[in-house]
Amino acid sequence: MNLAVTDVRLTPILVADPPLLNTQGVHQPYTPRLIVEVETADGTTGLGETYGDTKYLELARPFAERLIGRQVTDLNGLFGIADEVSVDSARVEDQVDVGGLRGVQTADKLRLSVVSAFEVACLDAWGKAAGLPVHALLGGKVRDTVEYSAYLFYKWADHPEGVAAERDDWGAALDPAGVVEQARRFKERYGFTSFKLKGGVFPPEEEIAAVRALAEAFPGHPLRLDPNGAWSVQTSLTVAKELGDVLEYLEDPALGTPAMAEIAAHTDVPLATNMCVTTFAEIKEAFTRDAVQVVLSDHHYWGGLRNTQHLAAVCGTFGVGVSMHSNTHLGISLAAMTHVASTVPNLHHACDSHYPWQSEDVLTRRHTFRDGRLTVSDAPGLGVELDRDRLALLHRRWLDDDGPLRDRDDAAAMRVAEPGWVTPAVPRW
Template structure:
């Protein structure tokens, strides 16, 4: 053991950051529907590599839209010469060196992230998250410790995820888009069939339906059909703020006892508080509590009962643990949100989820919808769970060939470098205007 440590120290002990590499990529995505529109054939992600003086490489993954990439490009050189252990400095360094383009802040919602109104702090935190994960991965490899050990150690050996169901078209309208064999899911029967495949292929026993697509009574009917097909499964419905308070109260009354929780039925914190007060339905959010400053109002008004943490939003794995501790102090539950992502993010989500004692719900993940990956051994869900590895760092290895292919795709398709679900929908419905909120 000592001999092993010594030899590792000889070659790898210097954890000073020597180089930071950024690789924007485009990953294939099916035509999944939501309140804003439809996923386009490709979604941008950013892969961050942090290389130490000792030659160790750590990896991180985050949103790859232009604004995020610009922030990352400003932040990367400022980290050279820092230690991989200095993750607490990331917010201050980012605030000093990374400007956020005003255009990115003028949008009513952050279409890339679905987390309420964008602001500079939120966008920087999303970029920081990938650097923090890459630094922890490198540090873990250098010290021969898994990332969960750097966060205080795991309290569970596997992390449960929920099957993320979407209304969807059979194929994208673009002729040259990638195809899959899922077929369309546009009614309760289609959603139940999708859930059966998720259960068969990955063992998921908890399901979330992305709503805000059809009139709420149709989506409530899909939930009831799921409850009949999977009587023991916890179920959630998430219309991403597409309903008025009145509509939310009506659906909440109808689905009380059927849903585990209702997610972001309406957009504002006062609106969420009214819905909970009037219905008693537990409400979850990844839209009205997405940074520390939004917590006091939401918790004192009892507007949310479950916060969907997301290390990409909150600035990394340590920040996720801090959020979980605050939630615990207020008796608010914690689960985990996801956007379209690959295996590096799934590894990071699993490592941090393993360390949060009161993670009371199955976490969200889009990963089963993705056919691409940038790690050599993609994760396998068993009984809806991912095993928490004890391999040093995140326990994943970058597949450089796959990364190069997906980067080539990014170079070749400048029109896909920003997620734009509205633009995707306008190809089919040129008058599409999702911002007449609330839709129902």
């Protein structure tokens, strides 16, 4: 088999997104994703997916050009290519990633998010050519199914009037009763047995009430709360005290390792993060200060599936738990998440996934959750197939957009409903 890369296709798309609320605003009606196809000399095509904002696309294009002629097995070489691709630092350095809500974004983080899509595509092509599933290329699975958690959001019933958007059937969730009903539907539809609420939207006492309502409605089910750094240290400690008997962990209650370390020193509630530990360079301070007890990995911004395994090994060495963060993603990314999660021995928490919120996909067949789990595919590669007609339709939407939706901005989306809205300063409470 000839696994030299002969062609790379980049297809930016816009996919429907419900009006989900977070501390910075609300999801736009459509969110950008980038689909990567890597074709080899023997005709095998591998698939990858990552963020589709303009800054990622601008990096992916020169990256794709440099990949031609290389072997898809040369995964280490992907990082060398990334070093050759320039980044407009003025656009990203020390800027908060308003779409991902994952803390300060740098040029290196941006590069890794692009590398991740190409690494997954190369693994998919390699696996298809060799007749092996991706998890086999990563050393072999240690579990046949991967558990996921229901990702709950405060939510409007619809996007603002006059905004072109796809309708969904979830309805509003703006109080404890609405959150519980949303959780009930997640459990009925997908069988999830753990629940994570995206907080930082309403005053802490209201979100405490919502988690308490979940605990009452679903006794014994693991619960998580994630305000995306919206709280002060004192507020975080107050919430931890109020919910300490029901929380599996509290995710990023305050911004930055020093604040997280101070909170951790005064509560027994485990703290999780996908904001203050997002690169290997950030691990030392966080672990030596015992600032976090669970790291939520994300192969998109850690640089791929192998780096995710490396991160899990480091966490295991320090006795820190590991699970997976999720941003708005489609089925290619979910397949990649599931493959790598199946290979991580110390994955003891259900993974996050936005996938149930996404009504659109680029695959011929959607993933199906059963009892809150996905079965790990043993088919060659990722085990998914691209629906080219659907891809073309979603790409046409991207082409027809006049620009505003090509870069996710939750604050801008909120200003459609509340013209005076500005991204709240943190701590918000």
